[in-house]
Structures are given as C-alpha cells and as structure tokens.
Amino acid sequence: MANFDTLRYTKIPLIHGSGAIPAVGFGTLIPDRLATGRATKAALEVGFRHLDCAERYRNEDAVGDAVQVVINAGMIRREDIFVTTKLWNTNHRPERVKSAIDASLRRLGLDYIDCYLIHTPFAFQPGDEQDPRDGRGQVIYDNEVTLIETWHALERLVDDGRCKAIGLSDVTLEKVQEVITAARIKPAVVQVESHPYLPEWELLDFCREQGIVLLAFAALGHGMSPNVLNDPVITGIAERISKTPAQVALAWAVQRGTAFLTTSTKHTYIQENFEISALPEDAMREIRESIRLNVRFNDVVKTGVPGFISRAREVPSPGSAADVP
Numbered sequence: 001m002a003n004f005d006t007l008r009y010t011k012i013p014l015i016h017g018s019g020a021i022p023a024v025g026f027g028t029l030i031p032d033r034l035a036t037g038r039a040t041k042a043a044l045e046v047g048f049r050h051l052d053c054a055e056r057y058r059n060e061d062a063v064g065d066a067v068q069v070v071i072n073a074g075m076i077r078r079e080d081i082f083v084t085t086k087l088w089n090t091n092h093r094p095e096r097v098k099s100a101i102d103a104s105l106r107r108l109g110l111d112y113i114d115c116y117l118i119h120t121p122f123a124f125q126p127g128d129e130q131d132p133r134d135g136r137g138q139v140i141y142d143n144e145v146t147l148i149e150t151w152h153a154l155e156r157l158v159d160d161g162r163c164k165a166i167g168l169s170d171v172t173l174e175k176v177q178e179v180i181t182a183a184r185i186k187p188a189v190v191q192v193e194s195h196p197y198l199p200e201w202e203l204l205d206f207c208r209e210q211g212i213v214l215l216a217f218a219a220l221g222h223g224m225s226p227n228v229l230n231d232p233v234i235t236g237i238a239e240r241i242s243k244t245p246a247q248v249a250l251a252w253a254v255q256r257g258t259a260f261l262t263t264s265t266k267h268t269y270i271q272e273n274f275e276i277s278a279l280p281e282d283a284m285r286e287i288r289e290s291i292r293l294n295v296r297f298n299d300v301v302k303t304g305v306p307g308f309i310s311r312a313r314e315v316p317s318p319g320s321a322a323d324v325p
Contacts, residue, residue, distance in 0.1 A: 012213050015211035016185060016211060017188035018164035024048060024273075025048065025050035025084075025261045026039075026048040027217060029308060032265075036062040038066075053086070056130060061107040061109075064110065067081065087118050089124035090132065090142075112164060113163040114164050115166065116167075118168050120169060120170040123145050124141060124304065158185055167213075168191070170192065176212075189214075191215040193216070196233075218308070219249065219253050229245040231293075251277060
C-alpha cells in the first residue's frame, strides 16, 4: 500500500504507450473559459500533473494558455505534465483525424499529446457542428465509418509522433474488446465513469489483464444524487481517519489501481482533491463489500451524447457544475 507521502504522486506506466500517466488527474470540463484558465493554473500550482482536455469542451486554448503561464514562470517543464485530449464524434472519418489533433495541438500550444482518446465510440455527421441534429432534434449519426477505421487512424498518429499513446473513452467492455481484437497498437488508456457507486470491476479486471489503464471520470459522482460523498460508508471512514469524504473516494480510486479525474473551480477543493493519502486495508474492503448501490450518472455510453455537457454550452446542464470537490 502506498504511504502518506507518495499516493498523490502515483504514476502508472503505459504498457501500450510511452511514459506513465499520473494517477491523480484534473479534468477541464468547465463551462466558463476564464474559470478554466484559473482552475488549470491552480491545479498545476497545487501539484496536479495530468490535465484531461477535449476538443468538445471548447476550451483547449484556455487550458493551453494556463499551461504556458506556469511553464514560463519556471514552475514546471512540458515533460513534467501529462496532457490528454480527445477526438470528437464529428471527426471519426480517417481523413479528418489528423486535422482534428493538429487543431487541438494548436489550441493547447503543444508539440505532442501524451494520450489521445476517441471521445466516444459513436460517429456523428462530419462537419463543424459538434451536435448535429435533424428536424426532430435527433442526433445525426455517421454510418459511413467504423470505430476500427477510426482506431487505425489514431495508430498512425502515434507513428508520426503527434501523440505518445492512444485510447478510448465512454465505452463498454464489449467495445474495448472489439478494438483490441483489431488493433495494431492496443489502447493504453480507457476512460469511463467510475466511482464507488459504479466501480466497473469487470472492466477494470479486463484492463489489468490487457495492460490498460482505467481512467475514472466523475470520480466523486459529479455531485449528483444519490451523492457518493454522503454515503454512510464513505463518511464513516472519513471520520475515522480524519479525512474528507472526497479524499476517501479518491484514495480508493488510486489504491485499487485506477487513475482518476476530478474537477473544480474552487482552490480549496482543488487542493483537497490532490492531498490524498492511503486508506487502511480494512477501509478498502469496507467500500468494496458494504456499498451495494450501483448508479451510472452519465448515459453517454448509450448514445455518444455527453451527459455533463449542455447543448447550449454556455449554460451548464443540471448537475454539471464544476464546483464540487
């Protein structure tokens, strides 16, 4: 078990990629661009070294500006941080993939991406409209491209040095298996919703067998109801070891072998979420054996439509506020 001083600095080697991913990650799904920059800068200053971004969040440039401020101040070097970003659904056709990552690189102000993920396995109608809908308000899917074709396009990005690793996001176990069967370069990372109410043990076990890192988003349940941080098992452990419920849930995530993402715009929460320390083994067992509730908060795995991003984008959807620990 990692000790107090090292848990927050845990890095997981990428067997199917280059380097290692910091287990403690900061997500940048923050609707306000100014808040994005401030929060990203605060996260790096506190100690976060993994930033999770996406074309779909429409704020990669704000993240990139914050990164450059911290680098130029001499606080970190580019090689000290691990940057993940994602290919959006409208860019799944192979001929659009290289242009998509190049645009992300420009916005982020970087020469390479540490890990590039297919944001969801669903292809949308290609074009500039990120949320294409028909006259009835239904998503317009693209049936002219397969997930495997898109995956092979990502493999070529690794070949030419645009990214050091590739992976999947918002997928089921079956989709991961489908890609692995056809892959020349296996996924290094699989990002899915996971927290004590959605532990995804079967997927985690499979990823371990395949040498894939499971990266948990909404690691604190995204502040939605039922609230993970109000669970009596979590609060009871927190009280016993003098930690916050958020720190208990996040330590659990790292100790069971996953990486996690958490998001906030408040400095106190950002610092709290980084300053985790190892749980006693009996606490780890209690969380696994005593929490029986199973809840998925984001249905993106069913449709490709991200549940934590509003269509209007300027107005957060219910439960999507970043100011949760």
